[in-house]
Amino acid sequence: MPPSLPRVPVGPSVQGPSRRLLLTGVLAAASAAVAGCSADGAESSSGGSKRLRIGYFAFPSGDLIVKNRKLLEKALPDYTIDWIKFDSGAGVNQAFLGKSLDIAALGSSPFARGLSGASPIPYKAAFILDVAGENEALVARRDTGVSDVAGLKGRTVATPFASTSHYSLLAALERAGLKASDVELVDLQPQAILAAWQRGDIDAAYVWLPTLDELRATGTQLTSSKEIGAGGKPTLDLAVVSEELIARDPRVIDIWRKVEADALRRLKSDPDGSVRAIAAELGISGADAKAQLSQGVFLTPDEVASADWLGSDGRPGRLVSYLTATGRFLAGQKQIDAAPSEDVVSKALYLEGLPDVLK
Template sequence: MKLNLSRREFHLASAHMLLASSAGTLLLGASGPAAAQARSVKLGTFGAIDAQNYIRAKNMAAKTFGAGTSADFVTVRAGSEVIAAMAGGSLDMCNIGSSPMMVGYANGLKASMVYVYKNIVDSECLVVQGNSGITTVAGLKGKKIGLPFNTSVHFAAVAALKTAGIGLADVQLINMRADQIASAWQRREIDASYIWVPVLPRLTEDGGKIIFKTGDLNKNNLLIFDGLLVRDEFKQKSPDLVLAFLKDYEQIARTFKQEPKEVVETMTKFLNVDEAAVMRSLNTFYPVPAREQLQSHWMGKPGEKDTGVLKTLQTQAQFLLESAQISAMPKDLSGLVDSSFVAKMAA
């Protein structure tokens, strides 16, 4: 398995990547000489049902960051794009899976996770062809499993196989982009897939059967999550903007869970998607309140070393090393996790 971002590739990608800002970028700073003094924040979004797009859809950027701050929303397609953009300074904050986040950190990216963006429970699952007769993970021996490498589902798939006593030599993992999986599934070129929403429901609607959910790994003390990654330079320069986003994120997360009808109406119009797609995202969205994140099971208090997040990152780093996605284990993973903002929110 080839390392996606070597140190050389890491900086080349940063230099050459063209990340277009999404339509509707909000320029909220003042005009004239004062504009030069205005602050800015470059916020990433995967173009999905997320807090960033909700802020855009509701024109909340001025409320969130202040009228003197220009908010640029940058659309990304993969965790590797987030890492490369942050390395090049063209992105300040974005949610990202822990696997690409770890690859970036191991390659020297100066950024840290400040918040558990969401707990991954059933938005990522292992699904098998309905006529395969497979009912357990152990039944995958000798089968072809399609999934995108260097992602949270790659890590979860290997962990799931291990729980069933299945080694990597016992199955055929096939590296496929998420947008390739549905067509490969329809052609019956793969026996199973470990993938996320919205691809997942397309497979189950085509006869697929879910046999394992990422949340099942919690029984083995593994937490699979998306984190909010922030460029260290931006975090040090504008900590108030980071905190402002996190506070609004918590409110938006509550809205997602408590007022789904309003969210569906807003996001279907903004993203031009159907209501069912929005509801699937809302039904598989599990935020973790700041007070809960301060517990040792999650990020823990500032400076705490023996936490669930750090243990999971340690396990993930070992997986990335063994699969040649990083060349060496980071010496100190605590530099990747900063719970000081969570502590301020919970105070």
């Protein structure tokens, strides 16, 4: 994606919880599940069985290629790799607070949220998985007759709170001249959104793939994260690492970033193989996997470590300003008490070894 179209991070909650914090029972269960791995993570630092706990989303990206092709397992044969699935960034944030994760995918909005407050979550952004495009969007049920964002006034709109979609929804409402209070915002995870949609309990939803495609079948798309990003409020999926892992074994982080960079290259050099890997991980057809991949924006490793995005060792990139702007927007929307400063955001990027470790 050309640098002229930056993507700003996003997506917290409306007085509440995330991507991707009103925590539902499902999120609580997910946190409990990963909490069970925390003891193993501690053992890995004491010379016992080495274990790496990685949080991921069932969302088309190079991360799923790394998982499906077991690239990390091959690169770290002395480690047991635990892949833990999450439905949203709220669950990821809770797991990091519980010291139940070492590495995880996380939307830019919940990351900005995690950096806010007097006790920010002890993690750092170390990679960019993808930039939101048409793979996150706002869709209204066709039978409502709503054809634009302004038409949502007085309607019930669902999104996972504290997520990139939530952030983009708030931005879309603001651009249409609406306040969050002009609609009834409902905090639902993707599968719950689909169920509520089918029952007719909600009028519209802002969500990501694959749920998004199911809504499009009977809905009207009002805007997308690609459009919101072009308007100055981009969102993206980051990969974050715990400060504990940084202190304990930075070599593992370098190897992990290297295989993630390899996956980004495979998306371009081996599109058919990438489609097969994504289809297998998501349990969908190759045609659907190809269509979903085409809606995202995937940077090259060089772009990830460029001044336009994450940056390089000692030189933070524009991601700092994107995340800072996201935090300010969220604070303005009363989603967080105060936005993290640019200095706090800058220190929350793990840039050691970049760009060389991606080669």
